[in-house]
Amino acid sequence: MTLLERIGLTAPIFQAPMAGVATPALAAAVSEAGGLGALGLGASDSEAARAMIEETRARTDRAFHVNLFVHATPPTDAAREAAWLAALAPAFAEASAEPPEALTSPYTSLAEDNAVLAMLCEERPAVVSFHFGLPEPSHAAALREAGCLLLASVTSPAEALAAERAGMDAVIAQGYEAGGHRGMFDPDAPDDRLSTMALTRLLVRRSTLPVIAAGGIMDGAGIAAALSLGAVAAQLGTAFVACPESAADAGYRAALAGAAADHTIMTRAISGRPARCLANRFTRLGETLPVPVPDYPRAYHAGKALNAAHKAAGEPGYGAQWAGQGAPLARALPAPELMTLLIDELKAV
Template identity: 55%
Template sequence: MDLAAGLRLKWPLLQAPMAGVSTPEMAAAVSNAGGLGALGLGAAGVDGAREMLRATRALTVRPFNANVFCHAPALRDADVEADWLAALAPTFARFDAKPPEALHEIYRSFVVDRAMCDMLIEEAPGVVSLHFGVPEKAWIAELQAAGNLVFASATNVNEARACEAAGVDAIVAQGIEAGGHRGAFDPDVEDEALPTLALVERLVAVCERPVIAAGGLMDGTDVARALGRGAAAAQLGTAFLDCTETAADAAYRAALRDPEQGPPVLTTSISGRAARCMRNDFVKLGQGLHAKVPDYPVTYDAGKALNAAAKAAGENGFGAQWAGTGVARVRSGGAAEILEAIGAGLDAAQA
């Protein structure tokens, strides 16, 4: 299967979904310029997701990617959650605030959200991608029957095989360099932490479906290397973080370009799942806490509350400033301009 041809792409370049950062304007700009734009819908809910999809469709007739989260629903533990809030309380107090009295499971997993599946079948964005796992095989078949390709992320061979068994059309090989949440199916299983190119090689060797490289890729030369290892396409997120159309706020953008922060690191303290973030105040706080982290996305409820309290007090270092290891090469400009520069670099590298 030729993914680029099937999606009518000028280049085999995909913008990563990036929930909370991607916008309809970003996704449409990338798709219109010859790549595959994307929306992160994991935090949106059915009505919000439908609104984002329709806003994107109003800006492009080309396919785009709608991404959903397939994590196991949270296992609640009142004592763990109370201990976590107590551990965060001194930091809330710094900002003249108190932690929430209780935490909530703020995102509903796609695996139990039939209404979200029905909405995606109705709206048919062209591609639906899955993170943290896969839903029932029948749901994937229904999405495909409605005219969507279905992609799923994998961080190792076992996950990739599960994706193939579920019937997906392509596998996103998420290397350890990627920004944002690790796509691991089970956070309690030891992460092999495979670099992107090594993971691509492993998956290409054992998988029948096309493999999409993701993680640490910032320019055309990076993409050419991934394609040279057998990838059918490349997915880039951090490359678009500072584009004109991003929803990232000014503090997030400033952090991306702050050399004193150092490279992004993995943390579970913000959301409850391992995610690569700029080395901001929340990451440093988490490194010093010894309380057990509650399940995802319950922890994220506390994280969002702490960020809101900090921002209200004029502090901007407690946000989910996700970024990949290539952040030192982040670009500014319109999303289409960035996509075209990456594509031109790929053309030059392959000439």
């Protein structure tokens, strides 16, 4: 039985989890159309995550997938973090605001969140995926015992091999074109910056696991290209941001529909990890600051606060407007219509 058959899909389309942007309404719509909807739970505590799962199940009885962060928890570097906050102070002042007195971690890694793990084992989502690394062996065993299929985002053949050895059921090949956070296990390691198509083909040839291609794929032709290289499915994120079911705010939607879509950039400034974003005031600021960015996710505390201050003042250009290099191809359609169009385009190819 193929991976898609095990999940019960009729279309080889995965919606990217996109924490903070994906919603139960979006996930359910994609799943109802035959793809695999997704929820990004990495930014949620166990109660909020359970509520999102329950709401999605109220909207669909089809499978969907949930995604968790498994980043290493960084130590506090008070001097480095103070220097970063001082460097951001003028940008805060532009919005008549003050930076936080100190940074904290807004997200807890699954590696240290037993409450989320226990909730997942109770809720038994069909598919659980991991970003930034692999789960502890005991955590993977518990989820597998609960009946969950396990997927890992990888950016290199070496990471794919580690995922295979860890007993993952499939890998998501995240190319350098992809929007949002780069899923590298070690964000400070050398990055070969493999493209989606090159990485997909390498993993199809070298790995025994099914491969889901992710990064820069926006339409049926892109899905077909990934399938022609041996992927079993394609994962699309930016393509769904413009859907009314997503939680993207008005500033994000306007930027995606405008000239900013032609200029994405990989930046650490917003969160502390490399992530592809629409070029905006925050990404430009990040290129000029003379001090090193604190580690993820502690830097994100400052990034979120700076965005909130400017958003309150009517300036949307400090948001985490994650988007892949295919952003100009985004279509602002309801998710069911977009799924129908993607499937029709794929059939036409």
